[in-house]
Amino acid sequence: MKKTIGLFSIIIISSALLHVNAQKGEWKLNLNYNYSLPLGSFKNDIISNNSPRGFSGDFMYGINDRFSAGLYGGYQDFYQKYSRDLYQTGNHEVTSAVLSNSIQTMPILAKGKFMPLGARHAPVQPYLSVGAGISIINFSQYLGEFGGTSTNAGFTAQGGAGVMIPFGRYSLSGLSLGADYNYIAFNRYGYNNLGNLGLHAGVYFPLR
Amino acid sequence: MKRMPLLLTCLLGFSAMFTACTKDPLNHLSAEESRIYITSFDSSANFSSYKTYSIADSVAVIDNGHATKERTESDQAYIDAVNKYMQERGYILVNKNSNPAIAININRVYHTSTGLIDYTDYWDYYGGYWDPGYWGYPGDVYYVPYVYGTYQVTEGLMSIDMFDLKNAAAHGNKINLIWNGLVRGEGIFDSATADSSVQALFNQSQYLRANE
Numbered sequence A: 001m002k003k004t005i006g007l008f009s010i011i012i013i014s015s016a017l018l019h020v021n022a023q024k025g026e027w028k029l030n031l032n033y034n035y036s037l038p039l040g041s042f043k044n045d046i047i048s049n050n051s052p053r054g055f056s057g058d059f060m061y062g063i064n065d066r067f068s069a070g071l072y073g074g075y076q077d078f079y080q081k082y083s084r085d086l087y088q089t090g091n092h093e094v095t096s097a098v099l100s101n102s103i104q105t106m107p108i109l110a111k112g113k114f115m116p117l118g119a120r121h122a123p124v125q126p127y128l129s130v131g132a133g134i135s136i137i138n139f140s141q142y143l144g145e146f147g148g149t150s151t152n153a154g155f156t157a158q159g160g161a162g163v164m165i166p167f168g169r170y171s172l173s174g175l176s177l178g179a180d181y182n183y184i185a186f187n188r189y190g191y192n193n194l195g196n197l198g199l200h201a202g203v204y205f206p207l208r
Numbered sequence B: 001m002k003r004m005p006l007l008l009t010c011l012l013g014f015s016a017m018f019t020a021c022t023k024d025p026l027n028h029l030s031a032e033e034s035r036i037y038i039t040s041f042d043s044s045a046n047f048s049s050y051k052t053y054s055i056a057d058s059v060a061v062i063d064n065g066h067a068t069k070e071r072t073e074s075d076q077a078y079i080d081a082v083n084k085y086m087q088e089r090g091y092i093l094v095n096k097n098s099n100p101a102i103a104i105n106i107n108r109v110y111h112t113s114t115g116l117i118d119y120t121d122y123w124d125y126y127g128g129y130w131d132p133g134y135w136g137y138p139g140d141v142y143y144v145p146y147v148y149g150t151y152q153v154t155e156g157l158m159s160i161d162m163f164d165l166k167n168a169a170a171h172g173n174k175i176n177l178i179w180n181g182l183v184r185g186e187g188i189f190d191s192a193t194a195d196s197s198v199q200a201l202f203n204q205s206q207y208l209r210a211n212e
Helices: A002-023 A040-046 B004-020 B073-088 B191-203
Strands: A027-038 A051-062 A067-081 A085-090 A093-097 A099-114 A125-143 A146-166 A174-184 A196-207 B036-041 B052-055 B059-063 B066-070 B102-118 B148-164 B176-184
Touching: A027 A040, A027 A067, A027 A174, A051 A099, A051 A196, A067 A196, A099 A146, A099 A174, A125 A174, A146 A196, B036 B191, B052 B073, B059 B073, B073 B102, B073 B148, B073 B191, B148 B191, B176 B191
Parallel strands: B052 B102, B059 B102
Antiparallel strands: A027 A051, A027 A196, A051 A067, A067 A099, A085 A093, A093 B036, A099 A125, A125 A146, A146 A174, A174 A196, B036 B176, B059 B066, B102 B148, B148 B176
């Protein structure tokens, strides 16, 4: 009986270790739907509407059980139409118009992720992440139907936290849920940044 | 590798979302919202010092530099609307031979611009375009003898000008423009929009008021 228990323990420990080894050196793809909330001057001066139109993904390499690093890309569309108002458009000139602001951000970041539980078979794996890179920013502003679009690039920093929920105890695929704070520098037209909070939900799976 | 179809499907799905996820501001404007009303004025003018005005009985149509005079239904609607709001502000309509203090001209302005679209090698953007080899010429390239298409855009606006006749002599026989109102956007040449457009111009020009 003792021999059987011993053998069983070895099998369990071995499978856990195999799982640990499977994390290391593994490439994972994570694809998410994004919902974003503008913050600070972005919210106060440009667009206050939350954006349900976004997605993101990262492509991460498992350095060890706890740390992974890779690339992050995303897309978010912000839009707001303000009701008709008067705008001072010259020294003695006033324009009555419906103002529309439209911004698309496309961040491309180097990203690192830390999972404090490492290889433990927890049903929920929390994580922390940081990223830095640039965002391509399309900014369109219209008075009525008159206006235009400019495209710029801005430094972007991201900090995030969330959980990964494997589909099964030993599964390397699962659901991911989390939130990111994004700082996007945007020094144009008197504005300075497009800070926003992104909430995301998606799936991750290994690439083999 | 067995996950590649899943990966490609996801990427295709995300590409479709990329275009579907963008709200184009111009596609979310009603005709009324597309219109803008611009007013400017001479800050040295004392609008309360004028009592009378006269207005041209037709509209100048300025089409790419050529001017004619017309009075369509919508032109008349603009003339009527200007009369209505001027008189609401206390100004008195007089014949142009009765020494009006202000002269008002209404203009319909059209500007047409022409652009070019470059068709050169547009298929380079599409990886799946038929290779010349499909037609029996492997290694060759397509040649397009005409590479440009043209397009034309005509934009129109209504302009209302107020000139200072009262002080023309004092200004060395110069008739100064003291106020201008512009209406741009969809439906501006429709007689149904004339009144509301002129009303908007007057609403944002509260200084337009005669001493009563």
